[in-house]
Amino acid sequence: MISRIWHxxxxxxxxxxxxxxxxxxVMHEIEGKEVEGFxxxxxxxxxxxxxxxxxxxxxxxxxxxxxxxxxxDYERAFVPDVARAVLKxxxxxxxxxxVRHELTY
Numbered sequence: 196m197i198s199r200i201w202h203x204x205x206x207x208x209x210x211x212x213x214x215x216x217x218x219x220x221v222m223h224e225i226e227g228k229e230v231e232g233f234x235x236x237x238x239x240x241x242x243x244x245x246x247x248x249x250x251x252x253x254x255x256x257x258x259x260x261x262x263x264x265x266x267x268d269y270e271r272a273f274v275p276d277v278a279r280a281v282l283k284x285x286x287x288x289x290x291x292x293x294v295r296h297e298l299t300y
Contacts, residue, residue, distance in 0.1 A: 196254060196255070197291055198252055198294055199253040199254075199255065199289045200253075200289060200292065201250065204248050204285065205282055206247070207247055210247035213278065214249070217238060217278065220277060221277075225264075230260055230263050231260060232257055232260025233255055233264060246283060261291065270288040271289075272285065
C-alpha cells in the first residue's frame, strides 16, 4: 500500500469554501477516474492563527496505480483550477510513502 500525501493552505475566510470544493468537485473527479488500485482519500483540516491547513491522504495499492492516476510525473500535485482559486499556497508535489504497518479496530 502507498500513501500519497499533499498539503494546501487557505485563509480562514476561504476554508469552508475550499472544503466544499474538495468534497463536491475534486473528490468526485478523482473517483470518476476509476483508477484500479485506488482505495480511499482522507481529508484533514487544522486551523492555525493566520490560515487553515488541509491535508489529503490517498491510498493506492501500488505505485503503478498512482502513475495511472497522476501520469508519469506522478509526484506532481493534482490541484484543479477551481481549487487553486481559493488556496493561499499549496505543495507543488505530493509525497509518497510505503505503508509498512497498520493497526485498525
